[in-house]
Amino acid sequence: MNFFLLSIIKAAVVAFVLLTTLAYLQWAERKLLAHIQLRVGPRRVGPHGLLQPLADVIKLITKEDMIPSHVNKFFYLLAPFIAVAFALLPISVIPFGTEVDVGGVRTWMQLTDLNIGVLFILAVSSMGVYGVALAGWSSNNKYSLLGGLRSSAQMISYELPMALAIASPLLLVNTLSLRAIVQNQAGWYFGIIPRWSIFQGPWPQIFAFIIFLIAAFAETNRVPFDLPEAENELVAGFHTEYGSMKFAAFFMAEYANMVTVACLATLLFLGGWQPLWSPEYGSNYFPAAAFTVTGLAALYAGLKPARRLDKYTLPAAAVVSFILAGLFFAPALNAILLPLFWFAAKVGAILFLYIWIRGTLPRFRYDQLMHFAWVFMFPVAMVNLLITSLLVAIASK
Amino acid sequence: MDLIIFLICSVIAVACGINLVLQKHPISAALSLVGVMGSLAVLYLLLGGAFIAAAQIIVYAGAVMVLFIFVIMLLNAGAEPAGRKRSYARLFGPPLLAIFVLLIAYAIQARLPRSEGVQFGRFTGGSPEGIGIKVFTDYLLPFEVVSVLILIAILGAIVLAHKEIR
Numbered sequence: 001m002n003f004f005l006l007s008i009i010k011a012a013v014v015a016f017v018l019l020t021t022l023a024y025l026q027w028a029e030r031k032l033l034a035h036i037q038l039r040v041g042p043r044r045v046g047p048h049g050l051l052q053p054l055a056d057v058i059k060l061i062t063k064e065d066m067i068p069s070h071v072n073k074f075f076y077l078l079a080p081f082i083a084v085a086f087a088l089l090p091i092s093v094i095p096f097g098t099e100v101d102v103g104g105v106r107t108w109m110q111l112t113d114l115n116i117g118v119l120f121i122l123a124v125s126s127m128g129v130y131g132v133a134l135a136g137w138s139s140n141n142k143y144s145l146l147g148g149l150r151s152s153a154q155m156i157s158y159e160l161p162m163a164l165a166i167a168s169p170l171l172l173v174n175t176l177s178l179r180a181i182v183q184n185q186a187g188w189y190f191g192i193i194p195r196w197s198i199f200q201g202p203w204p205q206i207f208a209f210i211i212f213l214i215a216a217f218a219e220t221n222r223v224p225f226d227l228p229e230a231e232n233e234l235v236a237g238f239h240t241e242y243g244s245m246k247f248a249a250f251f252m253a254e255y256a257n258m259v260t261v262a263c264l265a266t267l268l269f270l271g272g273w274q275p276l277w278s279p280e281y282g283s284n285y286f287p288a289a290a291f292t293v294t295g296l297a298a299l300y301a302g303l304k305p306a307r308r309l310d311k312y313t314l315p316a317a318a319v320v321s322f323i324l325a326g327l328f329f330a331p332a333l334n335a336i337l338l339p340l341f342w343f344a345a346k347v348g349a350i351l352f353l354y355i356w357i358r359g360t361l362p363r364f365r366y367d368q369l370m371h372f373a374w375v376f377m378f379p380v381a382m383v384n385l386l387i388t389s390l391l392v393a394i395a396s397k
Numbered sequence: 398m399d400l401i402i403f404l405i406c407s408v409i410a411v412a413c414g415i416n417l418v419l420q421k422h423p424i425s426a427a428l429s430l431v432g433v434m435g436s437l438a439v440l441y442l443l444l445g446g447a448f449i450a451a452a453q454i455i456v457y458a459g460a461v462m463v464l465f466i467f468v469i470m471l472l473n474a475g476a477e478p479a480g481r482k483r484s485y486a487r488l489f490g491p492p493l494l495a496i497f498v499l500l501i502a503y504a505i506q507a508r509l510p511r512s513e514g515v516q517f518g519r520f521t522g523g524s525p526e527g528i529g530i531k532v533f534t535d536y537l538l539p540f541e542v543v544s545v546l547i548l549i550a551i552l553g554a555i556v557l558a559h560k561e562i563r
Contacts, residue, residue, distance in 0.1 A: 126454070
């Protein structure tokens with residue numbers, strides 16, 4: 001098929017899936033947080049609030065687009081564009097799965113494979129600071145300015161340990177292309193322990209993984225590092241003066257950054273689309289089994305409804321689960337769905353961790369944040385990098 | 398295709414460069430500089446220097462300029478008041494600048510040895526591996542000297558920033 005046509009179709013599919021994921025990630029976050037805090041969360045719009053993201057989008061689009069009179073208009077309007085553009089860009093180099101055959105066309109489940117893929121993501125995410133910094137400055141508001149300043153200082157500080165943490169697994173796999181990084185993590189030790197970077201010899205990258213995750217929380221301005229938008233100190237931080245779609249753009253950028261970071265952690269440390277254990281021991285049947293068990297559990301819960309509507313919603317969820325399980329038995333779809341399932345499962349687990357931590361941990365104080373980055377994270381990442389390079393050099397002899 | 402992208406990016410780079418000088422507000426000027434660096438990175442990519450392009454964005458646009466903007470925001474620097482311009486400066490300045498630029502262009506053109514024009518995609522040594530091998534074989538001494546230089550700069554910054562405790 002024509003290269004341009006194929007690229008456009010793939011880009012459209014990826015963009016649609018990414019934007020839907022962002023919308024429902026927000027729904028999932030609200031639901032999970034609510035359950036952590038013993039509330040029920042959104043449940044008015046659609047069954048279990050499933051149409052809530054749609055309602056939010058309609059609300060934000062139809063709101064009046066106000067521009068406060070005291071702002072620097074050009075930069076005020078530019079900032080959300082910068083934030084959202086640089087947040088959505090990295091998805092273009094992330095591989096979701098292996099090479100697949102769709103109706104006779106062989107293609108990779110990835111938009112494009114750069115030989116400097118990791119550097120590209122680092123470069124694009126380092127440009128994302130401008131959106132936040134400019135928004136804070138152009139709003140001409142002291143809370144916004146403080147939020148913008150905090151955010152730029154925090155992102156510069158935590159970029160160092162993050163880059164060092166990324167460098168150590170790169171020494172093991174010896175490439176910068178994200179596709180080759182995942183291919184290098186294929187296989188198992190003794191048939192059970194996967195050769196992912198966090199388990200791979202000569203020096204398993206478990207410390208680098210933890211440092212990367214912590215730095216990623218700070219880079220995406222999430223709890224416990226959400227000082228740029230600390231509600232009880234700064235109203236809403238850098239986006240205090242923003243409303244309607246401009247506010248939605250910042251919101252979307254935050255969630256897109258979360259997804260990017262989760263994808264990067266999956267690719268670099270958790271073996272991308274490689275399954276958890278070898279297909280010899282039946283990992284290919286795991287997705288279908290998982291969906292079947294979910295469906296049976298939903299059906300069982302639906303028989304004893306705790307709430308009035310559970311009689312209808314839980315069996316419907318069970319049917320959806322059974323259909324998903326059935327899809328894995330179709331030979332044509334199996335090859336596409338299996339890598340996607342493992343990739344999505346790992347990314348989903350990291351995103352769940354994000355939300356879980358938001359519901360659990362309080363916020364850092366600002367001096368603690370900086371102290372933690374420079375006095376603890378940076379030296380640990382450095383030592384880890386040194387040990388990794390030493391052991392890799394010895395092992396390659 | 399390469400030529401079109403080259404023309405677009407070089408025009409953007411030059412326009413941002415001129416804008417950098419003309420802007421009165423420090424933030425606008427700093428952002429123009431980011432524009433220059435971004436379009437330069439694309440030019441490096443066109444020439445086959447993928448690693449240099451990424452480093453350009455990460456180091457210059459992503460770290461150095463963010464620090465610049467951080468400091469400008471911290472000091473809350475406002476727009477520069479327009480200085481009084483002499484009428485003869487207005488009259489003779491632009492033509493003299495144009496002559497100066499042309500002279501330099503001519504001097505460079507005349508002194509450099511004749512060579513064939515640059516062709517996009519011919520240079521292939523710009524990958525991270527290529528750069529790494531070059532840095533640790535042919536250019537090991539300059540590389541180490543630069544690292545010592547940076548260490549001295551860091552020490553100097555610490556000495557300057559350190560408050561004396563009496």
